[in-house]
Amino acid sequence: MTGLSQLPHDILYIVCSELERDLLSLCCLARVCRSFNQAARKLVFRHVGGVRQEKQHLLTRSFAEDPDLRSSVKSCRSFCVKYRGKIFDYGTEKALDFEKFPNLREITVQMTSFPVDISKRPVTWNFECDIFDTCSFAGVHTINLTGPSIAVLDPTDMVRFMSLPDVRNIVAAGCDDWVSPLLQPAFIEVKTALTSLDIRGRRDTVFWSVAPTSLWHILSCCPRLEHLRCHTPSYFAHLKSETGLHTMLEPIRESLKSLELFQDYQPRPTTSGEGVLMNFSWFPTLVELHIPSRYLFLSRNSFDRSEGLHKMLPRCLRRLRVEFQKVARAAIIGTGPGDVDQATLSQSWLLELPIEKPTSFPELKEVIMVDVPRPGGQSESLRPQWSPPDDIVETFSQAGIKLDVRLSYVR
Structure with missing residues (x-):
């Protein structure tokens, strides 16, 4: 054998x-x-990085003894950068001479020191970055920008990374208070080749905040952006008109194919569930939509108004995922299996989706309704789950739409 x-x-x-x-x-x-x-x-050696300083000489020696190993490296999982782009760990910088890695496609950059307030730092600091002065990052397609809780990744830094010629995907985690980027004249009209952008707020804050023009400036640099995943900032949460949202997303309206606006779990919501109605039919090429319920229903009382919902969704839509906070779930499914009257009134809007599919969104294949995930990706699955009535399930099936409902009752 x-x-x-x-x-x-x-x-x-x-x-x-x-x-x-x-x-x-x-x-x-x-x-x-x-x-x-x-x-x-x-x-x-395919995914290097995260090597303790006392072990970095071994990594350097391995590459020196067998230079062919450099062609195996596809991602650098982490190297530390101080503010103004100075590499913190010079041992790693020496071992990972990026210009000598022909197949390097992904890097992770961690900010290690608290930067000066962007509105107070000297103008001469803008775009001063040793990384970009010493390395072109040729061939790098994906950049992950992270930092500890005390670090702040500002939009000016974002534009520098987005402007790298081969970068297509950026994940920016740990964002805090954003204002408009301080751009030099040569970068004000810069257009990047970015196709995917993921922006996440700091983990230790319920909402992160962003000035109305800041996200617009970022997206204005991305005329080819197809996928946007954005942690819902506090500005979104308190906006009372869809105009501001449309204004910020206008630069990518024609190119966007996938949009995900996600929010934090709120164990004890203090609002009545009011949100911001947004007309997503404004996006002509959007095929996948992942949003909180606050962007489709203005308040808990609007769940029993089914008219017009199909007019708010894009015609090319194939997959719709809606996340419901506690207040919204109580409105749509009631507080328990016995709360029939409230649930019957609030579920009528669901039938509008399969009924209007042939004329409004003929490509719709899947509708997902879930609880807002708890911290750590957990759900409230231990609580009783709501099951859609048989007539709703049958109507969706006949329309060729997969209905996936994972909503738990609110205590």
């Missing part, structure tokens, strides 16, 4: 590739025998 170590190299490589993000397991496999070492060695 053929042993595992006697399998062809290609098969062993496929087996090891399943563990490419598990560095500990790959290192163990590389020590098993020569065959496993040949299959796992390059995978060990």
Whole structure:
């Protein structure tokens, strides 16, 4: 019987590739025998970074002894940068000379020091960044921008990273108070090749805030943006008109295909559930929409008004996901299985989706209704779950729409 170590190299490589993000397991496999070492060695160096300073000389030595390993590196998981773009860990900078990694496609940048208030820092500091002065990041497609709770990633830094010629995807986590970026004249009209943008607020705040013009400036640089995922900032939450939302999203109206506006879980909401009605039919190419219920229903009393909902959704829509806070769930499904009257009145709008599908959004394939996720991605699944009435399920099925409902009753 053929042993595992006697399998062809290609098969062993496929087996090891399943563990490419598990560095500990790959290192163990590389020590098993020569065959496993040949299959796992390059995978060990596929995603580098996060190396303690006292171990970085080993990484440098590995690349010096076998320069071909540099072609195996596809992502640098983390390197630290001080404000004004100075690399904090010079050992990592020496080991990871980005210009020598031909296949590097993804990097993670962590801000390590609290920056000066963007409105108070000297103008000469704008766009001073050692990283961009010493490295072109050629070939890098994805950049993850992170930082500890005390760090602030401001829009000016965002534009610098977005302007890199080969970057297509940016994930910015840890955003706080944003104002308009302080751009030099050469960058005011810059247009990037970015196709995907993910903006997330700080974990230790319920909402992050953003000036009305700040997000507009960021999106104005992205005429090709197709996917936007944005943590709902406090400005959105307190806006009483859709005009401001449309104004901020106007630069990407023609290109956007996927829009996700997500909010934080609120265990004890203090508002009556009022939101901001937004007409998403304004986006001609939008096929996937993931939003809080506050953008489709102005208040809890509007759930029993089904007319006009289909006019607020884009014609190209294929997938709709709506998240409901506690107040909204109480309005649509009542407070328990016995609350029939309230639920019957509030569910009539659901039938509008399959009925209006042929004329309003013929490509609609899936509708998802869920609780707003709790911190850590948890749900309230331990509580009793609401099941849609049989007539609603049957109507959706006949219209060719998959209905996925995971709403829990509110105590």
